[in-house]
Amino acid sequence: MRIRPLAALSVAAMSALLLAGCSGSAEPDASPTPSSSSASDCGLDPQPGADSDAITISGAAPELTAQVPADLEFADLQRTVAVDGDGDDLAIGQLVSGQYLVIDPSTGEVLLDSATTTPDDSGLIPIIVDGNSIFGSSVLCTPLGSATAFTIPGSMLGEGAANAVVVAQSVGELPTVATGADQEPVAGMPEVELDDDGTPAITIPDQDPPTEVQIADLKLGDGATVESGDTVFVQYSGVKWSDGSEFDSSWSRGAPSQFETTGVVQGFQQALEGQTVGSQVLVVIPPAFGYGEGEINDQDLKGETLVFVVDILGVQRAAAAE
Structure with a gap:
């Protein structure tokens, strides 16, 4: 471009x-x-x-x-x-x-x-x-x-x-982990355990994946609310429901990440918008709300149900249009 x-x-x-x-x-x-x-x-x-x-x-x-x-x-x-x-x-x-x-x-x-x-x-x-x-x-x-x-x-x-x-x-x-109040786990959702530094370990339940996006608050913050089009500052880990393997993680890279809520797949966007800074969110994203249906392979995420744990660390509003 x-x-x-x-x-x-x-x-x-x-x-x-x-x-x-x-x-x-x-x-x-x-x-x-x-x-x-x-x-x-x-x-x-x-x-x-x-x-x-x-x-x-x-x-x-x-x-x-x-x-x-x-x-x-x-x-x-x-x-x-x-x-x-x-x-x-x-x-x-x-x-x-x-x-x-x-x-x-x-x-x-x-x-x-x-x-x-x-x-x-x-x-x-x-x-x-x-x-x-x-x-x-x-x-x-x-x-x-x-x-x-x-x-x-x-x-x-x-x-x-x-x-x-x-x-x-x-x-x-600013903190690089979610600081909100702990919430009760939701039955049927993946289990999440945190290391001493806040890195999440995600365990997939022994059951079929859902067909709709599932979202649960693991921690509830009291900061600013994320709006559509905002830039969010997060720590996150993503694993595949099919085998529990990690495919992406800011924790593994050693630094938070940032992106616009409208620049990610639909299920991830749903998990971010309306949340508050300081919250930790667990989201399960079926293929229809992620990277589409198709045969699962090792080259991309098509056909995969994805599981993310996201610590929402900060937010920046979109700049006003000229």
Whole structure:
């Protein structure tokens, strides 16, 4: 797909593009799977330079502002820590609250202010600390509380993309497991046991799989409610009903994942929307609500009844349409 110039991008498209960063699409594939983490502990490891040093950051999250000179060169990827936080250095796999601005350097216009996509009155949104996406890299290997200026050549974002500036600040560390109140298990549903770190082990009952989507709350949180089109921040494990084997897991990759509720299969979407942050959800998805009917094989998930355990860690509203 051809990437349109920065000024022509909607705020939603711009956010998706920067979330993908240099590692490809932010959309989930056959299952909600992000790109693997960089081998480097500091991911893209951007260094400060004349461009990023020239950006002036004012205020503090959720009221960040920035002044961007019109004559930046964008010769390479640069990041300057404009405000040093007093927390520990952030590492791949953490989840933090914060704010970011996406700025068109040709005009100084703020194309996206994450404070406008918060699900509550905090003005903050979750940020997964990682080495692949632009937002995750903006805070990676900086002390918690730091504010950074990130200058990104358009050539790193895709064909036809313009240069971009991202200003971001981390605020607080968020849990990477569901923290809601335990709920009674539902008879006939798969059994779930949690390891000490929260990783779920799923046991399939000795019976035929259901023909309709089944959803049960294992923990009930009291945070914001997930709405259709939101981006959710989750930990999850998925296994096949047919043999109990795991086919996908954020736990196995060592970091939470994020995706839009409308970017996953129907059964998974049903399990997310209407839930609250802090909840842990068990969902059984028959093929008709997953990847379709067909002969079960080892190459894809067609014909499989899928079982997911999902910890809902945070939510971000969709950006307002232009």
